[in-house]
Structure formats: structure tokens, C-alpha cells
Amino acid sequence: ATPVGVLALQGDFREHADVLRTLGATVELVRRPEELARVGGLVIPGGESSVMDKLARMFDLFDPLQSAVRAGMPVYGTCAGLIMLADTVLDGMKGQQSIGGLDIEVRRNAFGSQNESFETDLQVASLGDAPVHAAFIRAPVVERVGPLATSLATLSDGRCVAVEQGNLLGTSFHPEMTGEYRFHEYFLQKVASAAFRR
Numbered sequence: 001a002t003p004v005g006v007l008a009l010q011g012d013f014r015e016h017a018d019v020l021r022t023l024g025a026t027v028e029l030v031r032r033p034e035e036l037a038r039v040g041g042l043v044i045p046g047g048e049s050s051v052m053d054k055l056a057r058m059f060d061l062f063d064p065l066q067s068a069v070r071a072g073m074p075v076y077g078t079c080a081g082l083i084m085l086a087d088t089v090l091d092g093m094k095g096q097q098s099i100g101g102l103d104i105e106v107r108r109n110a111f112g113s114q115n116e117s118f119e120t121d122l123q124v125a126s127l128g129d130a131p132v133h134a135a136f137i138r139a140p141v142v143e144r145v146g147p148l149a150t151s152l153a154t155l156s157d158g159r160c161v162a163v164e165q166g167n168l169l170g171t172s173f174h175p176e177m178t179g180e181y182r183f184h185e186y187f188l189q190k191v192a193s194a195a196f197r198r
């Protein structure tokens, strides 16, 4: 079977690889363009988006990532990965770029110092009735959902923390840390049914 990639430049890529393997996927850690060229889908993990962005450019992965997203490769970004997929990043580091693809505005580190990390239960209609137990760690928030993107989940105050747009899926939080596998399952379904072929 075509492997599924996890961008392994930085961040919690091992946790994502473990979840994907538990779900039966063959996983390829992606650090080079040749590795990206082998995968049928990609998870971009949490970490630090400004560092990931720098490393992606240093490793000549930025442009191939952007091309793959535009060619319809299924990509799931969590936290820093969501920031990487956002068309617009607010409060980015100087010179920080994003791959883009999601018609959203995302604010980095949106939850302030006294609430940098927290866990909460979210209702995600497309994943069924059981709530999603979500861990937020210096998490971004989606401040604007453009017409091409769809919000999948909001906090009790109405702020959006999960989005989908065609081949792309993004969450502010870290399902790979709370034993929540449904987002990865949903992503693997996208990979299986994607028109995108290598």
C-alpha cells in the first residue's frame, strides 16, 4: 500500500506515526523531497510552526509541500501543522511563512499565558456523538473561516478550533495525545478515497 507520511522535521511526529500505525497504515517519516514524493497523504504534527517553516525551507521541502497540497494530497495538520496549512497567520514570527491551502486566518498562541495549555471536551458532529477530548498546548485559534473552509468544532465561547476544506483537515488541538483516533481515521479515509495519485 502507498505509505502515509508524517512531516518529521520537528515536533511530535512520533506520536502521530504511532497512531497511524495502530490504525494499520504504513508510515513514512518525511524529511526530504524524495520521501514526500512517495506518500499518498501527510500529517503535519504539532511543534513550533516558525521553526518548522524554517526547516522546511532549509530542507527544500517548502515548495514541494505547497505543490502537493495544491495537487490535492490529503494533509492533516495539528496545532503547528494547522498554522502551516493556514492561508493567513496572525502573530507569526518575523518572516514566518505558511504553506497555505486552508482559507482561514489563524492566530498563533491565542490562549495567553495563564491558559497556555488546557484540556476540554468538544462536540464534533461529523465524528459522532462521543465528545472529542482535546488537548490544547500553546494552541492557535481560527479567527476567521473563509467561504472555502468549513468549521468542524468550536469551543464553548464559539471560537473555531477544527476545520476542513477538500483534501485538508486541521485542528488547533492534539488528538494524538489523548487517545483520540477518529481524526486520524477520517484522514486515512480521505487518503484512501483521494483522487490524488502519485
Ligand code: GLN
Binding pocket: 045, 046, 047, 048, 049, 050, 078, 079, 080, 081, 083, 108, 109, 137, 138, 139, 140
Ligand atoms: N505555539 C506553536 C506554534 O506557534 C504551536 C504549539 C503546538 O503545536 N502545540 O507553532
